Amino acid sequence: MPTSPIPTPILLTAKRASFRLIKDEILRRVTQGQWGPGTLLPGEIELAHEFGASRATVNRALGELSAAGVLERRRKAGTRVRLQPLRQARFEIPLVRAEIEAGGALYGYALKKRCLIRVPTHLRNHFKLPKQARLLHLICLHFADGVPYQLEERWINVAAVPEVSSADFSTIGPNEWLVGAVPYSDVEISFFAAPAEALSAKYLQYNEAEAVFMVERTTWWAGQTLTHVRLSFRKDHRVTTRY
Amino acid sequence: MPTSPIPTPILLTAKRASFRLIKDEILRRVTQGQWGPGTLLPGEIELAHEFGASRATVNRALGELSAAGVLERRRKAGTRVRLQPLRQARFEIPLVRAEIEAGGALYGYALKKRCLIRVPTHLRNHFKLPKQARLLHLICLHFADGVPYQLEERWINVAAVPEVSSADFSTIGPNEWLVGAVPYSDVEISFFAAPAEALSAKYLQYNEAEAVFMVERTTWWAGQTLTHVRLSFRKDHRVTTRY
């Protein structure tokens, strides 16, 4: 029955997106315990009838809830509420510039070092390259309103990204350059804490051995390691997400 | 400099065009530079014709690529390749027990402290409660093969979760108890680095002020803060994801 959507003043935003309403309603039944963990849900046809929608619409709602980790679906077995809801968090990984400007600050950048080196021993696992291979080693600083915000130490596989040789990193950061110039297929990101070493102490004004929040990222394309980067953040930096 | 004269293999799928094949093909054209950043894609009808599929199928493929951050869609304006691919990472947030057992180690647990307290001043922002309100304060340790793995300091809003009063946390961790007993609607997670304080030093064998990787998580339900937790991990702990 099509209920007349009378414009409720301030209460609920009665938006018409049927599959979204169905999704919300099912989610409500799950979170409020009406359908506890492991419960077998009615079939799509039955739900479609209940909600006065087509099976395709119900299918979309259930499919998204399944992707979100709330439900578990198997042919013939039906749809069940996940026994232990899958907890997963999504973090945005913005460019430093965007991150800084989003905070209302003025972005600044400085290149501190740029040279060709052999693969350092501690990166042998990341770059599976012959010993004579060369990497472009960069050290850069990113500022927010003139204050050091992030220290970036990066290694780029020259063989995989030959264009870097002619790239000028004095005014634009390597990250920004890379995302606009090189496609990638796989990324690995790690978050961890480490004691400040000489570099962080010098540029980010840490005391020796103080706790630094760090991010490491490695990027691949077509089976080759393109680049590996270590990011050190200024004090009290947090990575936060909400869901 | 758009240099990619890669001969496009004429991918004809006269038989069964699936939304997944379409998705892959479009992604290939984007990553291989055939459709560079900012490029306006053909409309859904045109693509549907090219791929020999219906518009709904193409719509699904494009919709998922949009959700994944590869494309950007707007009515009337059409579908474009994102100028700056949205980088987002998904992290699994497992239960400690699962995390430890997944590593092949034996899980161990110990409750170190349990008492009712008033809302500490540093948690006033998380728990918007009257001054006389009480929180259940817990300190627990999680072991991997007998070695301290994670220190958990937790505060639970007794008013919002009255059942905690009768819960016995001597053998099962509060996290495990909560996920099985209390529904939640909103979660905020933060990752950061902090110097070890007395508690971490004592239980996780850190030296004072050493770098500790920490996670904070706050959970809400129906507008109320349910619980807030600080997790300190043993040395060299990393949170990693790949995509």
Next chain:
DNA sequence: CAGTGGTCTAGACCACCGG
């Protein structure tokens, strides 16, 4: 205003897999 994506429908066929 007109064109694009966003959503819905009714029906269909198929793949998988539990009983």
Next chain:
DNA sequence: CGGTGGTCTAGACCACTGT
């Protein structure tokens, strides 16, 4: 085997927004 979800189609209407 048969029931369930997974996917596809053709057509339709609507909502948004650039021109």
